[in-house]
Amino acid sequence: MLDAPSPRCVICPRQLLDHETGRFICLRCEHRIDQDLRKLAGPAGLYARLCLRIQPGRGGSDGPVVTRSSGHPMPCNEAVLTMTANGGLVSTLETWVEDWASYGLGVHGTGGRLQHRVDQAVDTLRRNLTRAASRHPALDECADEIARIVRQAEAIISGERAPRRIPVTCPCGTVRAVTLDTDGFQCRGCGAEYGHSEALQLTVAERRAA
Secondary structure, eight states: OOOOOOOOOSSEEEEEEEEETTOOOHHHHHHHHHHHHHHHHSTTTTHHHHTTOOOSSOBTTTTTTOOTTSSSOOOOOOHHHHHHHSSSSSHHHHHHHHHHHHTHHHHHHHSSSSSOOOOOOOHHHHHHHHHHHOOOHHHHHHHHHHHHHHHHHHHHHOOOOOOOEEEEOOSSSOEEETOOOEEEEEEETTEEEHHHHHHHOOOOOOOOOO
């Protein structure tokens, strides 16, 4: 009789240690998610720094302020506006807050100005992260989206290009986005494990028609 395979982190995918039994993710990945969340919030966080990059007008802790002259193109950094406006990264964070709430992990925020909403969402996710590690089966997707937001924000602020994300398909049909920096992952569809090189060798998913 074959022994059952050892449980692995759904993100890295490192084999879970004895003190990590019952969790979906390892402590190292939990710490990485927490660090990414910390980078986004606060007056010196990535969101506030992005708001300051909208020109002309000023973006501070209350979110972006953009002016527009009739008949002229919008005088702003569109990439920054996309991330900082309602529907940008704040909505992504709040969507995960709402999703986590369905697992008994915190409650949805009460609204307010954009910077306040970002800070509130980050605080809720961070406070419930340890419990989510053993309750929420889609933490890999959540971690992926948060990491993507952080990379995009840092790339805009530094002037660098964000890593290109490539959708690849597991033989079971599950699609996962990877970059050249992807460490590896465990497929949520069939449980197959892929290291860095194996992940990059998967078949590129076909683009769906708009």
